[in-house]
Amino acid sequence: MRTLISGGTIVTAEGSYPADVLVDGERIVQIGQGLAATVSADETIDASGRYVIPGGIDVHTHMELPFGGTFAKDTFETGTRAAAFGGTTTVVDFAVQSKGKSLREGLDAWHAKAEGNAVIDYGFHMIMSDVTDASLAEMDQLVAEGIPDFKLFTAYPGVFYSDDGAIFRAMQRTAKNGGLIMMHAENGLAIDVIAADTVAAGTDPIGHGLARYSGLEGEATSRVIRLAEAAKVPVYIVHLSAREALDAVRMARDEGLPTFAETCPQYLFLSLDDLGHGFEGAKFVCSPPLRTEDHQPELWKGLVKDDLQVVSTDHCPFDFHGQKDLGKDDFRKIPNGLPGVEDRMDLLHDGGVVAGRISKERWVEITSTAPARLFGMYPRKGTISVGTDADIVVYDPNRKRTISAKTHHMAVDYSCYEGRSVQGAADVVMSRGSVVVRSGEFIGRRGAGQFLKRATADYARMA
Numbered sequence: 001m002r003t004l005i006s007g008g009t010i011v012t013a014e015g016s017y018p019a020d021v022l023v024d025g026e027r028i029v030q031i032g033q034g035l036a037a038t039v040s041a042d043e044t045i046d047a048s049g050r051y052v053i054p055g056g057i058d059v060h061t062h063m064e065l066p067f068g069g070t071f072a073k074d075t076f077e078t079g080t081r082a083a084a085f086g087g088t089t090t091v092v093d094f095a096v097q098s099k100g101k102s103l104r105e106g107l108d109a110w111h112a113k114a115e116g117n118a119v120i121d122y123g124f125h126m127i128m129s130d131v132t133d134a135s136l137a138e139m140d141q142l143v144a145e146g147i148p149d150f151k152l153f154t155a156y157p158g159v160f161y162s163d164d165g166a167i168f169r170a171m172q173r174t175a176k177n178g179g180l181i182m183m184h185a186e187n188g189l190a191i192d193v194i195a196a197d198t199v200a201a202g203t204d205p206i207g208h209g210l211a212r213y214s215g216l217e218g219e220a221t222s223r224v225i226r227l228a229e230a231a232k233v234p235v236y237i238v239h240l241s242a243r244e245a246l247d248a249v250r251m252a253r254d255e256g257l258p259t260f261a262e263t264c265p266q267y268l269f270l271s272l273d274d275l276g277h278g279f280e281g282a283k284f285v286c287s288p289p290l291r292t293e294d295h296q297p298e299l300w301k302g303l304v305k306d307d308l309q310v311v312s313t314d315h316c317p318f319d320f321h322g323q324k325d326l327g328k329d330d331f332r333k334i335p336n337g338l339p340g341v342e343d344r345m346d347l348l349h350d351g352g353v354v355a356g357r358i359s360k361e362r363w364v365e366i367t368s369t370a371p372a373r374l375f376g377m378y379p380r381k382g383t384i385s386v387g388t389d390a391d392i393v394v395y396d397p398n399r400k401r402t403i404s405a406k407t408h409h410m411a412v413d414y415s416c417y418e419g420r421s422v423q424g425a426a427d428v429v430m431s432r433g434s435v436v437v438r439s440g441e442f443i444g445r446r447g448a449g450q451f452l453k454r455a456t457a458d459y460a461r462m463a
């Protein structure tokens with residue numbers, strides 16, 4: 001099967017230019033102008049007036065994550081399908097090691113969830129919630145199996161939390177096996193004390209935002225960066241939300257440390273105010289919490305200056321009715337997480353490129369190329385060039401649409417962006433040479449997504 005994508009403007013992190021793209025089987029085999037006159041193809045996709053971009057890569061999703069006695073609603077089938085609708089063709093999800101269990105058991109469980117269900121390619125990071133001699137030894141094996149990143153938490157005492165010694169041991173091991181440490185950095189011990197005081201004064205969701213001080217994200221971020229420095233290991237801060245945390249990352253990067261960080265659309269477009277309005281605010285409960293609006297311009301600055309390299313979603317959807325209401329009488333019991341995997345590309349295009357904050361090339365970089373580089377998928381994923389996987393999106397930068405739970409494809413009963421109009425939408429989405437979404441219709445296949453065995457990256461050279 002040969003497909004010609006003709007007449008579009010190729011946009012990569014490096015630049016933009018008009019050219020046709022020829023796909024043969026699963027790969028891009030030729031790029032050039034006027035290919036229609038010289039090559040034969042089984043199908044031609046007209047991309048005139050539109051961008052031809054590498055498919056989005058979302059390196060932070062939680063399909064079917066168990067949390068607070070329930071599970072995130074999207075399965076690998078529904079979640080990856082929603083991702084595809086939004087122009088994302090690769091997700092990296094978090095397999096979870098439960099306390100007292102091995103990494104292997106957690107990894108096997110995640111393979112079982114994804115295999116035969118995902119409609120686009122996927123990889124895994126490993127969440128470590130129990131650092132022991134045995135789990136430390138398992139880390140090396142996981143790196144060899146294409147799972148080279150390990151996420152640890154300074155938050156959620158009693159669940160995912162690791163103390164500094166445990167984190168440091170995992171860091172030392174990773175320094176030897178060449179992998180990457182990912183950190184959820186909030187001071188969970190202090191936050192639990194503050195949250196207990198806060199709930200005594202009021203049980204509404206706003207308490208969730210008020211209790212999780214931004215300064216305590218800054219403190220934990222600074223601490224884990226210094227632990228990583230001592231262990232001589234690269235560190236990646238997940239879902240950075242606060243100016244104080246960005247300051248810590250910026251300082252480390254200015255020192256030349258291999259410190260990396262992502263933020264998420266919710267921290268760029270939503271704020272603490274959304275946590276108000278009584279229990280409606282439960283729709284916006286995630287950790288770290290939404291911050292006051294004054295953090296947003298700082299995060300944009302971080303993206304412009306490359307102190308933040310990636311925007312991922314932390315997609316972790318819970319229904320408002322039947323799941324979020326577990327915390328009706330105590331905001332601490334509201335499952336933490338928001339839906340987002342479907343809307344990331346469009347929100348960033350609209351609020352970033354159309355709004356004049358970033359170039360379209362930078363938009364591609366933070367949503368696809370940089371995640372591919374940092375997470376060992378480049379150049380197979382994350383760019384448009386000969387020999388790479390044909391994960392391609394024909395993107396209309398002018399089409400406007402309104403985000404709504406009525407029309408989205410995520411398996412969740414609300415949208416954080418209900419009624420918001422965005423400019424820019426994916427018209428055709430191709431995963432390894434097969435069209436999976438066209439004109440708002442899913443034509444892919446459940447189970448077509450493959451597990452991505454990822455390599456370690458040369459983090460030091462990317463610092």
Ligand SMILES: [Zn+2]
Nearest residue numbers: 060062314316
């Ligand atoms: Zn997460």
